[in-house]
Amino acid sequence: MRIQVLGPVRAWLGDDPVALTSAGRRAVLGLLAVAGGQPLSQAELVDALWGDRPPPSAANIIQTHVKHLRRLLEPGRAFRSHSTLLPRVGDGYALRVPENSVDLLRFRRLLAEATTARQNGDQRTAADLSAEALAQWQGTPLMDVPMLAGHPKVLALIEERRAALGRYGELMIMLGAVSEALPALEEAAAAQPLDEAGQARLIRAYTAAGRRAKAFATFHDTRRLLADELGVDPGPELSAAHASLLRDPGEAVAVPAPQINTTDHLPVRPKPAQLPADVPGFTGRADELAALDRLVTSGEQTVVTVSGMAGVGKTALAVRWAHRARSRFPDGQLHVNLRGYDSEQPMTPEDTLAGFLRALGMAGNDIPAGRDERAAAYRSLLDGRRVLVVLDNAVSVDQVWPLLPGTSSCTVVVTSRDMLPGLVARHGAGRLVVPLLPAGEALVLITRLIGDRVRDDPAAAADLIGRCAQLPLALRVAAELAIGRPEAPLRMLVAELADESRRLELLNAGGDPQTGVRAVFSWSYRQLAPAAARAFRLLGLVPGPDVAGYAVAALLGTGVVEAGEVLEVLARAHLVQHVTADRYSQHDLLRAYAIGLGLEGGEGDRALERLADATLFTATAAMDTLYPAERHRRVRAVRPRSPIPPVGDGAGAQAWLDRERDNLVALVAHAAVHDRPAHAVGLTLTLLRYLESGGHYPEAVVMHEHAVRAARLTGDAAAEAQLLTNLAVMDVQQGHYERADTVLRRAVVLARACGDHAVQARALGNLGHVDQWQGRYDEAADSLRKALELCRLTGDRAAEARALGNLGQVLRRQGLDEQAAAYLNESVRICRDIGDPVGEGYALVSLGDIAARQRDSRRAVRSHREALDIFRRTNERAGTALALDGLGAVTHDVVFLREALEIFQQLGERAGEARVTNSLGEALTTTGRPADGRERHLAALTLATGTGDRYESARAHAGLARAAEMLGDPDTAGKHRNQAWTGYTEIGAPEAEDIRRLIDR
Structure with a gap:
């Protein structure tokens, strides 16, 4: 008996194949074979076959x-x-068969023997055994069992082979027989384009084979990919391979190696500089600053906690030390206020990681969705870099640990009221506890602030320091009150503070320092004029990290000038702090105190309503400025009585949105929780295009999730369906197709239930797109037909034309050319009637693709040229690239294809890039250059794998099979042909039958 799992699942009894006609049967046999004789429980088999949705009869x-x-x-x-x-x-x-009966077990046994031979110094035998082991592979493990494609054991096997390829390549390089290993190394590198070790091996192999130009190209392609995908420079192993290439003149080659200046075109990695401004008038703390120096420079601590009670000056100390030490961290400084003690909106690790990733150069649409994936990307971007990370105002270890870099070259300083013992126990953090400000340093501080009255009455000064609990925040507030009353002796002011303490009846016999702090705040607050006191109370309610003058005017219901005057009064009293010239923030202790003062008669609700109204109107004005053509789709906001900041031109509107983005997210979250669903929903729907086009997906997802909850609580099914559709669109753009599918199906149900045909049509259209992208063509066609009916029902001809065009594309992918052409021609007709040239152009491209498959090259060229004229006239660059791809694919003209490829690369559209790269590979192979064609198909396979495009992935394997056959490598051709057939079969593409005929030939 023989059993194969390294490729399609097969079994033989002698020379006779066993008829494993059922995918479920192949899955069970494959899983048991992969287990290597170990038993698998019924639960493990059920989970592998059906996941979390097993049928009742699974057992x-x-x-x-x-x-x-x-x-x-x-x-x-x-x-x-x-x-x-x-x-x-x-x-x-369990499957109990001899080890030699299963290809996987033979593979592992041969690798073990190769390892032994290598350890004994017999490199030749090790290489032969490795080659024999790799020859066991006939494709992706269990490749004809689609339900197991993502199973952890299958993915682990793929990693086993990749590691074996790497070791085999190293052996062949050592033996001087690298050309035999190049195809395997190239395949491994194409499958894992961001694996620097694999790319380095390939570069060394090219160098050893005398192909220096190809080695240089591989290095620079990888360097660009690392910069584009992760925002990082090549690591030590890849850089070493490049350095070796520069030193090694290599053998003479037909194409001379380019003269490359390694300093040219290197990706410039952002160096974040996020530290807040240094604290003016910082006093004392020499011992603590020295302690931080010792902890960080000892080389033993990469995480330091700075703990102490609220108001003791932890943030000021950390910021002062960070500014002094910034030269030690040449790759930048990251800073975040985690707002750990904000009862409503502390920063989550997910949100913090999104901000850090963006600061480190990652595009918003590349930021992963999950916390763990974001943390992994964050660690990757920081690997080997010397960056200081200041995490201010943390509440727990759980809020901090995902933000820790994975490299000792970075230092993290965490401030918290808690001592965070978990960081010490789990991460070996150093610890600094900030004590009360020593009496001598406190005296220096208030002397600097108040002046002669402190020197004139040292006893009163000492009493003031004691009543302020030796806390810098309280001392500054009290000192500002003294400065504001220069005629009053210090003794009298201290007596007033004592009276205030008694008035508040703070009778804590243990002398809790917070008692003194509240007394100081109360004392200062009671000196405020009524307008300033009201503003202080209302500012405690504002969601978000800071607030602008116009927003405060809306909150107070006053003019901007009056709001600015009140804010300056509060700033002078140290009851708010300047962030920039027109932006203010509030210490969390003061915020808590302000909230505790309370408001009467719904004043707070009315103030927040004014703020939300003004924000929604301004956001709408900004969006109308940036995207005027979509104005009719937005809910119209009523202009409030509050003054509105002028957003100006497009640059001004963009700048306002960028400045307020964090506050907009916070306002939506607050509105959703505090029974203002209209603001949560309206603001989210208004901002969608800004968030989407700017790649602010993390913020968009947070806002939409809050808005969905708000819509659900109020029973607004139409709004919920619209919001869910938006969420799904963002999932699609980030490659999360399964989640998008689930969300869209919910949106369809909701829209149907409430009778909103337009929203239902949009949800169905996007569902069709998701199904098409994943190769579920029947489901895609069904969704698009339903969307088409609804578009016709609502009379939206533009939406009808899009649905017709999309349906035509799906039918074309299924090989139903005549039906597809009918829908596409109808789309062209409507687009011409309503004046939509771009829609017409896309439909013409699909018609050209149909003509090309029918071998009517004249009609195909005509359609693509018409589309090209339209796209160039309307400056639609993505459409231009598609039309050029169609022309190049028909005529095998690489000039067209290279122009199309360049456009898609400039646009960053990897799906289009994969399509054109495959077309270029086919053209090169057809015109007698199979080696060049093979390289293009490998690149297309990498792109298609990354975007999840199963059609282009199968197409790449088909192209690789054809190129390998022309290059005289039938074994490799057979492996790729098998994978192409499996891929096309899984998605129901008509190309599967053509591949099957070639396999059976």
Whole structure:
């Protein structure tokens, strides 16, 4: 008996193949074979086959599969006798066959023998054994069982092969026989384009083979990809391979190696400089600053916690030290206020990581969705860099640990009221506890602030320091009050503070320092004029990290000038702090105190309503300025009585949105929680295009999730459906197709229930797009037909034309050319009627593709040229690239194809780039350059794998098979042909039948 799992699942009894006609049967046999004789429980098999949605009869189905496998694999077993091949073990099963019967087990045994030979110094034998091991592979493991494509054991096997390829390549380089290993190394590098070790091996192999030009090209392609995808420079291994290439003159080659200046075109990695301004008038703390120096420069601590009670000056200390030490961190400084003690909106690790990734150069649409994935990308971007990370105002270890870099070259300083013992226990953090400001340093501080009255009455000064609990924040507030009353002796002011303490009845016998702080705040607050006191109370309610003058005017219901005057009064009293000239923030202690003062008669609700109204109107004005053509789609906001900041031209509107983005997210979250659903929904829908086009996906997702909850609580099904559709669109753009599919189906149900045909049509159209992208053409066509009916029902002809065009594309992918052409021609007709040249152009491209498949090259060229004229006239660059691709694919003209490829690369559209790269590979192979064609198809495979485009991935394998056959490598051709057939079959593409005929040939 022989069993194959390294490729399609196959079995033979002698020379006779076993008919494994059921995908479920192949899945069970494959999983048991991969287990290597170890039993798999029934639960493990059910989970592998159905995930979290098993049918009620799952156990019976598995029993049936095992029964059939026993009958097929043990044809001579007596009736009702126990199976020795597939025995039941516990509630599961095991496959008990000799090791040599399973290709995976042979692969592992041969690799183990190769490792032994290498350790014994026999490199030749090690290489031969490795080659024999790799020859066991006939494709992706279990490749004809689509349900197991993402199973952890399958992915682990792929990694095993990749590691084996790397070791084999190293051996062949050492033996001087690298040309034999190049195809395998190239395949491994194409599958993992961001694996620097694999790319370095390939560069060394090219160098050893004398192909220096190709080695240089590989290095620079990888360097660009690392910069574009991760925003990083090449690491040590890749840089070493490049340096070796520069030193090694290599052998003479037909194409001379380019003269490359390694300093040219290197990606410039952003150096964040996020530290807030240094604290003016910072006093004392010499011992603590020295302690931080010792902890960080000792080389033993990469994480330091700075803890102490609220108001003791932790942030000021950390910021002062960070400014002094910034020269030690040449790659930048990251800073965030985690707002850990904000009862409503502390920063989540996910949001913090999104901000850090953006600061480190990652585009918003590349930021992963999950916390763990963001943390991994963050660690990757910081790897080997010397960056200071200041995490201010943390509340717990859980808020901090995802933000820790994975490299000792970075230093993290965390401030918190808590001592965060978990960071010390789990991460070996150094610890600095900030004590109360020593009396001597406190005296220096208030002397600097108040002046002669401190020197004239040292006893009163000492009493003031004691009543302020030796806390810098309280001392500054009290000192400002003294400065504002220069005629009053210090003794009298201290007596007033004592009276205030008694008035508040703060009778804590233990002398809690916070008692003194509240007394100081109360004392200062009672000196404010009514307008300033009201503003202080209302500012405590504002969501978000800071607030601008216009927003405060809306909050107060006053003019901008009056709001500015009140803010300056509060700033002079140290009850708010300047962030920039017109932006203010509030210490969390003062914010808590302000909230505790309370408001009467719904004043707070009315103030927040004014703020939300003004923000929504301004956001709408900014969006109308940036995207005037979409004005009719936005909910019209009523102009409030509050003054509105002028957004000006496009640059001004963009700048306002960028400045306010964090506050906009906070306002939506606050409105959703505090029963203002109209603002949460309206603001989110208004800002969609800004968030989407700017790549602010993390913020967009947060806003939409809050808005969805708000719409759901109020029973606004139409708004919920619209918001869910938006969420799904963002999921699609980030490659999260399964989640998008689930969300869109919910949106369709909601829109249908509330009778909103327009929203239902949009949701169905996007659902069709998701299905098409994943190769589910029947489902895609069904969704698009339903969307088309609804578009016709609503009379939206532009939407009808889009639905017709999309449906035509799906039918074309299914090989239903005549039906597809009918829908596409109808789309062209409507687009011409309503004056939509871009829609017409896209439909013409699809018509050209149909003509090309029907081998009507004249009609194909005509359609693509018409589309090209339209796209160039309307400056639609993506459409121009598609039309050029169509022309190049028909005529095998690489000039067209290279122009199309360049456009897609400039646009950053990797899906289009994969399509054109495959077309270029086909053209090169067809015109007698199969080696060049193979390189293009490998690049297309990398792109298609990254974007999840299963059609272009199968197309790349088909092209690789054809190129390999022309290059005289039938084994490699067969492997790629198998993978192409599997890929096309899984998505129902008509090309599968063509590949099947070639396989059977």
